[in-house]
């Protein structure tokens with residue numbers, strides 16, 4: 415399991431249409447954002463690694479909380495809250511009178527969050543943040559840790575969140591840049607490419623902003639949010655250390671093949687027979703061995719911190 419979840423490759427007509435208004439000079443590749451792959455099944459897979467994933471993303475959560483600068487008494491919405499690590503940290507920051515609401519589209523995620531995060535001032539919603547009828551002009555702050563990159567209709571989603579935020583309120587979200595900027599995915603993709611080259615199998619490079627990397631182009635994000643209810647939009651690149659979760663804890667080729675199928679490198683492997691996944695898993699385990707330390711498979715990764723205000 416990677417820290418992105420899902421290997422979304424489906425075309426997303428909503429976003430392509432929406433991008434018609436945006437002049438994209440980032441790449442000449444076809445834009446292909448993924449529809450959310452956050453089904454219950456994907457959530458269950460995520461939850462099978464949840465302790466490691468939360469630990470690996472702790473530096474991301476700390477960065478989010480630092481930039482959000484939450485104050486006691488504030489009302490906060492945590493979008494795509496998953497098992498609730500950032501919801502818990504936010505609740506701590508707004509005590510004693512603040513309230514944090516975690517919203518997630520996957521019911522198993524909210525069930526896990528309810529189990530893992532307890533205490534006063536916390537609410538949960540199972541719902542699609544893109545269209546859920548959130549209370550209007552209600553929240554002081556909207557936060558998200560890797561939870562806003564999976565919308566089918568980005569414009570509709572950020573407009574829905576803007577309506578839920580009070581005038582003068584703020585949005586702070588952490589997303590991935592495009593996949594070519596993130597050391598740990600560069601390493602992973604390179605290993606899979608080497609396998610395919612070794613086996614003489616042709617493949618197509620997925621777009622730089624496919625699936626979980628769909629908000630990776632800073633200028634697109636600035637345009638998207640400014641056009642959908644937000645002002646003062648900034649995208650700040652920040653590096654943080656992260657540990658890649660999954661295969662270094664297991665040398666089992668079969669579970670590694672399954673791990674590859676669940677993560678973003680599946681964009682290169684999709685449609686290949688099992689034997690190719692097995693070969694890719696073998697090569698990846700070797701690549702892990704070459705890099706892993708006592709602390710696991712560590713990378714300095716580039717993140718994008720999105721900040722914006724509700725006028």
Ligand SMILES: C[S@@+](CC[C@H](N)C(=O)[O-])C[C@H]1O[C@@H](n2cnc3c(N)ncnc32)[C@H](O)[C@@H]1O
Nearest residue numbers: 452494495496518519520542543559560561564
């Ligand atoms: C990569 S996980 C991040 C989870 C959590 N924020 C964390 O960092 O541990 C993405 C989360 O976004 C949720 N999600 C995806 N699309 C969503 C949507 N349209 N509305 C609400 N949640 C969504 C998924 O179910 C998943 O829990």
